[in-house]
Amino acid sequence: MADVKNKVAENIEGVFYVENEFITCQKCIDEAPNNFKMNDNGSSVFVFKQPENDTEKKNCEEVMDSCSAEAIGNDG
Template sequence: MADPTDKWEDNVGGEADVEGSRHVFYVDRECILCSVCSDHAPANFRMSDDEDHDICFQQPRTAAELSDCRSAMANCPVEAIGDDG
């Protein structure tokens, strides 16, 4: 389970409000840079600028993006993605 006290500082800040539900997706330091999340949610997750790990660079703006983010979180092999919304 992802740890919000151990998340990468280069995740995007802010909070998403998608159809009345609030979300703050992030990647923590367990990330092994496998790219599963950016494959599932390319509008929301990508590799960090230093190419060391993935980050959430855009909180979900639509129900479709929220679904993609949830899919990314469910499929992360090391449970490095959290949602503090």
């Protein structure tokens, strides 16, 4: 389970976040590209935009639930 105390610094403020225990499988980027992206040097994934509609929220929840590293959290 993701720990809000270990958020990646690049996360935008809001309920969804990625913590620093992630693995670079890029599943979150592939399945929710409107909300997740890799930083410039490829060392971390982060939430760059919080979901703004039901589809984006559903995609973020599905990615969070299927994250094998359990590195995506919802603080809402």
